[in-house]
Amino acid sequence: MPSKDFDKLRDFLPLSLRRNAFAQGVLCLLPVMKSEPLQPKESEPNSTGALIRLVADLLENGDYGQRVLEVDSDNVRILEMNGALSATVPIAEIHNARNEPVVGGGRLEITTKNGEKLALISYTHTIAARFSEAARGIEQLAKGEELLVNLKPQKTHCEKCKRLLPEVDGVCPACVDRGKTLLRIARFMLPYKYWAIALASLAFLTTVLNLVPPILQGRLIDEVLQKHTNLPLLFQLILIWVAIALTSSLINITRDRIVAKLAGSIAADLRATVYRAIEFLQLTYFDKKQVGAIASRVTTDTDRVWGFLVEGVPYFLLNGLMLIGVAAFLFWTNWFLALCILAPIPVIITIAVRFWKPMTQMFYKVGQKWARFYIHLNESLNGIRVVKAFAKEDSEFDKFTRRNMELREAGVKADSRWFTIFGGMIFFSSLGTIICWLVGGAMVVRKELTLGEFYRIHAYLALIYGPIQWFAAVNNWFSRAMAGADRIFEIIDMEKEAYLHDNGLKLDIKGEVTFEDVRFGYDKSNPVLRDINFVAKPGEMIGLVGKSGAGKSTTINLIARFYEPDSGSIKIDGVDYREIELQHLRRQIGIVLQEPFLFNGTVAENIAYGKSDATMEEIVEAARAANAHNFIMMKPDGYDQMVGERGAKLSGGERQRVSIARAILHDPRILILDEATSSVDVETEKQIQEAIGRLVAGRTTFAIAHRLSTLRNADRLIVLDRGKIVEVGTHEELMEKKGVFHKLVETQSEIQEIIGFDLGQAEAAK
Amino acid sequence: MTTPTPENIRLFHEPRDVLRMTVNDEYSVVQVEPRWAAPLSHPGQLLGLMNSKGEEVMLLPKVASLNVQNQEVIQRELDRRYLTSTVHKIVSAKVEFGATYWTVITERGQRDFVVQSLQENAQWLGERHLVFVDIDHNRFEVPDLDKLDPQSRKFIDSIL
Ligand SMILES: Nc1ncnc2c1ncn2[C@@H]1O[C@H](COP(=O)(O)OP(=O)(O)OP(=O)(O)O)[C@@H](O)[C@H]1O
Ligand SMILES: [Mg+2]
Numbered sequence: 025m026p027s028k029d030f031d032k033l034r035d036f037l038p039l040s041l042r043r044n045a046f047a048q049g050v051l052c053l054l055p056v057m058k059s060e061p062l063q064p065k066e067s068e069p070n071s072t073g074a075l076i077r078l079v080a081d082l083l084e085n086g087d088y089g090q091r092v093l094e095v096d097s098d099n100v101r102i103l104e105m106n107g108a109l110s111a112t113v114p115i116a117e118i119h120n121a122r123n124e125p126v127v128g129g130g131r132l133e134i135t136t137k138n139g140e141k142l143a144l145i146s147y148t149h150t151i152a153a154r155f156s157e158a159a160r161g162i163e164q165l166a167k168g169e170e171l172l173v174n175l176k177p178q179k180t181h182c183e184k185c186k187r188l189l190p191e192v193d194g195v196c197p198a199c200v201d202r203g204k205t206l207l208r209i210a211r212f213m214l215p216y217k218y219w220a221i222a223l224a225s226l227a228f229l230t231t232v233l234n235l236v237p238p239i240l241q242g243r244l245i246d247e248v249l250q251k252h253t254n255l256p257l258l259f260q261l262i263l264i265w266v267a268i269a270l271t272s273s274l275i276n277i278t279r280d281r282i283v284a285k286l287a288g289s290i291a292a293d294l295r296a297t298v299y300r301a302i303e304f305l306q307l308t309y310f311d312k313k314q315v316g317a318i319a320s321r322v323t324t325d326t327d328r329v330w331g332f333l334v335e336g337v338p339y340f341l342l343n344g345l346m347l348i349g350v351a352a353f354l355f356w357t358n359w360f361l362a363l364c365i366l367a368p369i370p371v372i373i374t375i376a377v378r379f380w381k382p383m384t385q386m387f388y389k390v391g392q393k394w395a396r397f398y399i400h401l402n403e404s405l406n407g408i409r410v411v412k413a414f415a416k417e418d419s420e421f422d423k424f425t426r427r428n429m430e431l432r433e434a435g436v437k438a439d440s441r442w443f444t445i446f447g448g449m450i451f452f453s454s455l456g457t458i459i460c461w462l463v464g465g466a467m468v469v470r471k472e473l474t475l476g477e478f479y480r481i482h483a484y485l486a487l488i489y490g491p492i493q494w495f496a497a498v499n500n501w502f503s504r505a506m507a508g509a510d511r512i513f514e515i516i517d518m519e520k521e522a523y524l525h526d527n528g529l530k531l532d533i534k535g536e537v538t539f540e541d542v543r544f545g546y547d548k549s550n551p552v553l554r555d556i557n558f559v560a561k562p563g564e565m566i567g568l569v570g571k572s573g574a575g576k577s578t579t580i581n582l583i584a585r586f587y588e589p590d591s592g593s594i595k596i597d598g599v600d601y602r603e604i605e606l607q608h609l610r611r612q613i614g615i616v617l618q619e620p621f622l623f624n625g626t627v628a629e630n631i632a633y634g635k636s637d638a639t640m641e642e643i644v645e646a647a648r649a650a651n652a653h654n655f656i657m658m659k660p661d662g663y664d665q666m667v668g669e670r671g672a673k674l675s676g677g678e679r680q681r682v683s684i685a686r687a688i689l690h691d692p693r694i695l696i697l698d699e700a701t702s703s704v705d706v707e708t709e710k711q712i713q714e715a716i717g718r719l720v721a722g723r724t725t726f727a728i729a730h731r732l733s734t735l736r737n738a739d740r741l742i743v744l745d746r747g748k749i750v751e752v753g754t755h756e757e758l759m760e761k762k763g764v765f766h767k768l769v770e771t772q773s774e775i776q777e778i779i780g781f782d783l784g785q786a787e788a789a790k
Numbered sequence: 791m792t793t794p795t796p797e798n799i800r801l802f803h804e805p806r807d808v809l810r811m812t813v814n815d816e817y818s819v820v821q822v823e824p825r826w827a828a829p830l831s832h833p834g835q836l837l838g839l840m841n842s843k844g845e846e847v848m849l850l851p852k853v854a855s856l857n858v859q860n861q862e863v864i865q866r867e868l869d870r871r872y873l874t875s876t877v878h879k880i881v882s883a884k885v886e887f888g889a890t891y892w893t894v895i896t897e898r899g900q901r902d903f904v905v906q907s908l909q910e911n912a913q914w915l916g917e918r919h920l921v922f923v924d925i926d927h928n929r930f931e932v933p934d935l936d937k938l939d940p941q942s943r944k945f946i947d948s949i950l
Contacts, residue, residue, distance in 0.1 A: 082873065087899045088898045089899065126872070128874040128875070128928060131870060133807075141805065149926045150926040150928060188902050188904045190904050386948075388885055392908055
């Protein structure tokens with residue numbers, strides 16, 4: 025886009041927005057694949073031919089403001105918003121470019137061919153990922169490669185209301201189509217539509233029946249009580265009354281039973297839908313959210329929605345009808361009196377509208393305090409052993425007391441406020457009754473109204489003020505249900521793992537794994553793995569070594585496709601693994617995770633997790649192979665021993681061995697062992713090692729171990745350092761090379777000598 | 791090799807944008823990176839100088855113990871490395887649809903941001919010390935609630 029338009033667009037936005045809209049890189053340009061030679065002039069920096077154009081949100085002095093990164097086929101330039109050019113680096117001189125992550129954001133760093141390092145431009149986290157991508161683009165240009173970056177414009181503000189969006193490219197919660205959401209949740213009622221119709225009809229009937237007794241009572245007063253005669257009419261009217269009471273009770277019972285059925289079914293359906301959607305979410309989602317927050321979507325959010333669906337929607341119509349109906353009836357009976365007694369209603373509505381918002385805010389705050397209180401409670405109970413060990417009961421109690429007091433204050437404040445407002449509303453409602461007596465009473469005295477009519481009007485008053493209060497509350501109820509529904513649909517609509525592509529290949533894999541130029545970062549602006557290239561042949565055992573944090577676990581996370589590479593590709597048997605059906609792929613991969621997770625259940629169930637039809641013999645065989653059999657047999661219930669929540673009743677080493685057995689029974693083509701034997705003693709490890717040695721035959725295995733001697737059997741070792749492959753070779757080759765691996769081994773044996781365990785000796789003793 | 795002390799080191803940018811440290815003019819460490827040990831709880835104290843391998847070369851108890859020239863150089867580097875913001879004033883704050891929308895004035899100027907699920911993203915570091923993390927993981931720190939003006943405090947009190 026020529027920058028004139030850029031400026032025009034900028035002027036077009038409201039002032040308050042300009043800063044942010046631009047600061048957050050809303051406007052940027054897509055590659056215009058044209059490269060004409062440029063004569064950059066300071067006065068006219070916006071020449072055409074920009075391949076990349078990104079707006080940063082920090083000025084050189086660190087203030088918020090905009091600067092532009094412009095890259096064309098010859099130069100990288102930094103421009104100020106007034107058009108001044110502050111830096112130019114010719115592409116030809118660039119050695120590499122990268123996003124240097126710093127606290128709170130990042131900066132673009134370019135290293136020139138003569139070794140100079142230039143910090144070109146800084147920006148906050150909001151756009152760091154895009155600058156990281158731009159850095160890659162600059163590198164591609166510098167290497168004379170084709171420019172392949174993904175810099176499509178981001179949407180950070182709602183197009184309609186200009187509000188900041190909670191998530192980039194997300195939906196604006198203020199502008200989502202309520203009607204659409206409502207329709208969508210209403211769809212959950214479809215399977216039960218007959219029940220819902222029955223519910224509505226019955227509710228309608230109850231309402232109509234509720235209207236009858238006042239009529240009867242009115243007649244009773246006028247025609248029997250006041251006239252002191254006509255007992256047969258009394259009996260007749262009472263009989264009708266009894267019949268109506270009986271019918272309406274029956275109807276109520278039926279209605280409530282339908283409500284129970286509908287509520288239960290819809291709640292279950294909603295929970296199942298949400299859970300199913302969560303199951304298939306990508307792991308990146310789970311990295312960002314706390315488990316508690318995810319769980320609450322299954323419970324709280326679905327509760328709000330079904331509550332509203334079942335108890336809100338049917339009454340919405342009814343209460344509306346009732347309000348109109350009764351009001352009409354009142355006016356028809358006596359319009360003047362009706363007008364008088366309905367006078368306080370506008371006041372009540374005003375109070376409701378005026379105070380709901382601050383009230384919800386206060387309740388929201390109480391919710392926050394509860395959460396804080398609960399987090400502390402939860403944590404100190406979970407850590408009770410540590411609390412006791414450090415004799416910290418008193419200081420924990422102090423913390424508890426503080427949270428508790430905060431909660432008390434917020435609660436008292438909100439409740440007091442609520443009762444005040446509510447009291448006010450009650451007063452104005454009762455004002456209706458008082459007016460009714462005042463005006464109605466006077467009319468009765470003046471014989472403008474019979475006593476029976478007065479009584480009827482008085483009785484209907486309650487039928488008016490009830491729905492009014494319901495409507496005052498429903499707005500809040502409705503918005504909360506809609507917020508819940510939005511959160512539910514957010515999950516349902518979120519991008520899923522590619523599980524459900526049934527057009528994926530169902531490849532029975534041999535086990536060749538190829539990494540081609542793989543780059544990956546949990547946070548896209550900060551790659552954890554870079555330029556990873558290797559081929560693991562079928563049946564080969566690859567050892568992954570490197571310092572803590574080098575990216576070993578990340579590599580295997582990619583193999584299992586828990587995450588997908590940001591760029592480059594991973595191939596299995598020569599096929600890009602994104603084309604293979606995901607569940608089919610994972611069924612052929614067995615993993616022992618660094619932190620083994622066991623489910624609450626028996627040992628046998630845990631081992632058979634990946635193969636639920638395994639026979640007991642197979643389970644025992646797998647346990648033997650993992651060297652777990654003996655310890656399992658020593659448990660009182662053997663294979664039926666419960667392992668406790670997360671396997672807490674087993675020791676760390678026992679848990680590891682059970683999870684190895686689980687992977688073995690799974691019988692995978694690709695076996696992944698991430699520190700699978702880190703918590704067992706050397707002797708046990710050796711036994712497991714031998715067992716694994718037998719097992720890995722014919723399977724491609726990736727093993728990670730800190731005890732480097734563990735990887736002696738590996739066919740090849742891949743040494744990672746800060747996300748890059750630095751060495752590849754067999755144990756001997758790498759030892760001879762005296763490089764990074766050699767150094768790792770050296771330091772390790774030194775440490776082991778210090779702690780009195782010499783690997784060499786142990787080996788020799790054997 | 792002489793151990794680096796605040797007195798015997800010299801910090802300078804050489805080549806441009808690369809921080810270098812010489813100790814007693816005997817040897818130098820290239821690519822030094824200053825890092826606060828505890829920027830939130832103990833701001834301005836304990837500054838680690840790390841080398842390019844991520845190992846600490848020295849730990850300064852206070853930047854003020856350096857001479858003025860070194861201080862300036864370090865400050866320049868710190869300004870680049872810490873792009874966090876401290877809230878001076880809250881212009882507006884409102885809860886809507888489960889998200890909170892904030893407009894604040896920081897030492898860097900005015901900024902709008904959205905915080906989702908406050909229980910996770912409004913972190914209390916002390917009784918009156920608060921940090922907001924917006925949806926992009928930008929941090930906005932309120933070091934001491936009591937030092938804010940009453941209006942700003944009211945915004946926070948009404949929400950948290
Ligand atoms: N879920 C995650 N989200 C963000 N960053 C992560 C995540 N998991 C790991 N990292 C970071 O990625 C880098 C590589 O981590 P990785 O787990 O691959 O290391 P590793 O080589 O397995 O180390 P170790 O030997 O300690 O297990 C580390 O800097 C780590 O902090
Ligand atoms: Mg790991």
